[in-house]
Amino acid sequence: MRARSMRHFRATLAIGSALLLAGTPVGAASPQVAAKPVKWSPAAAVDLAAFNKDLVAGKPTMDVAIYVPSNFDPAFNKLSLDRMVDGVRSAKEIYGRVGVQINLVSAKTGAIDPRFLAIQSNEIPRLPDTEYLNSYEASQRYPTAMTDMAKAAFESIVEPARDNARTIYLVALQDVIYPFLELSQGRNWTVKMVRTGGLSFPSYSYHTTIPQRLRGVITITNLSTPNRLRRTIAHELGHKVMNVSHEYKTTGPAFEVFAEGGLMLYGAGEDIPAGVDGRWHLERLLMSPYIYKLDARGKKLWNPDYKEGGHYYDPIYGEKSVKFPGRTSMDPNW
């Protein structure tokens, strides 16, 4: 309650000053003010050469970079640099089973703008999903809108580089809050906000709203349990590189699916299935624009890029996508 009234007070203040100045709100509370680029330093404790020593040229590979703020609030203890690296090591094992390598290109620490330790990932959706489109078709028509706050945070965090749009950036933060719509009763929806443990900003959902340079960003906010430490990074990578939601074999995509078997469900599963029965997960992974193979001279031969921003049915996937009807739990006689 105390926190809420403080926040309300601050919001009122911000509106007050905006009115007084009749223009851009100023001060630390405004996410619109561009933040300075973070001064990152390589984490001395992480031996990249040792981590990557088993990589083989010619095999499908993804480049992953880690950013861990050095200025977390003292009470925050949900992850650490070590846990981030351990999570990538688990992912390396899980993807290694299907022949895909993870190249850890950097692990860096530095002080970020404290405004960005907690961010809202996307705007409140304007339209709920109904039965006339499946969730991927709905996202294709109405992509999830990344907030200006999230864009400003990642602009300051992700260092400009040639391969920005082909690199996965695992960004550790304290809180990433995701608003969504949920059917409440009858023909009414309610807005909810979920505190995420990891959020992948997947192309099937954000395809046109995420700046190209930042499209590889994944936020990680909780690696504090054995299951999260083992699976969260691998699972979030899956959203990015398979470009699918929570689905597995006969389980259609949904916001949260608690079941066993697949890496892309909420459970303990680590399977990356193949073929039509596996909803083409492995095939989509191998087609991902985040995947390359090194040629004999050490040059990265990247997979073709998305043709339509990377929605689920992007033409790069050809037949490797599933057509299925939309659904609703609403009474059909509403």
Ligand SMILES: [Zn+2]
């Ligand atoms: Zn997920």
